[in-house]
């Protein structure tokens with residue numbers, strides 16, 4: 342089962358105007374892996390995910406999800422995908438139940454199944470009291486938990502998490518990290534995008550570093566460390582992206598805050 346190919350990108354490229362955002366990406370992902378998908382701001386991570394989700398179609402190359410070429414408007418593969426977007430749009434006027442009913446039914450679940458699952462999940466996230474409350478009244482962390490629930494309600498096989506821990510408290514972070522490990526163990530494939538390097542380092546089976554639209558590193562954390570002779574993923578990231586100016590930049594910012602550039 343672990344040899345089953347879940348995702349394959351072949352010579353994937355995309356440009357926006359003159360800007361080449363993805364440059365000939367080749368990638369094959371097997372079932373049951375947690376992929377840490379990292380890279381500097383603007384590297385092309387969200388663009389890759391949007392292409393796989395079928396939200397962008399002006400790309401070159403081929404994308405196979407569950408062995409199906411997604412070109413030509415395939416939709417059925419999307420039923421097996423879950424997605425927590427970085428800046429999740431969430432319908433503030435709906436209640437939690439209405440929202441999850443809406444997303445669950447899009448995935449073909451019955452109202453009865455959705456309600457039963459949602460009640461269980463809301464209870465586990467200590468949100469059972471607000472199942473009928475409007476999402477607009479929720480805290481940031483509660484909205485994030487609801488986005489995570491929405492992404493998982495249909496028991497997807499391939500899950501894209503973009504900064505899923507954003508706004509969550511320390512206890513919830515522990516639950517979600519453990520939940521991801523258990524989902525992967527149960528055969529789910531997870532694409533985890535985040536800028537929090539120590540979490541990526543700990544939870545990923547395989548790390549992909551995207552820089553300027555190209556994959557610059559691909560391997561387990563131990564493999565990356567052996568290759569780059571650096572201690573932490575943060576240091577490897579800095580080294581591979583050629584960034585060594587954080588101290589100088591930090592001082593420049595402090596100087597400007599202090600008004601050092603006022604009379605320049």
Ligand SMILES: Nc1ncnc2c1ncn2[C@@H]1O[C@H](COP(=O)(O)OP(=O)(O)OP(=O)(O)O)[C@@H](O)[C@H]1O
Nearest residue numbers: 357360362380381382383384385386387388389427
């Ligand atoms: N629809 C679009 N039109 C024009 N440019 C776009 C579009 N979508 C993305 N871009 C550009 O593509 C580049 C990659 O963006 P993308 O959102 O994929 O980066 P990212 O790696 O997810 O970054 P971040 O870590 O900041 O979320 C950026 O320069 C962005 O401005």
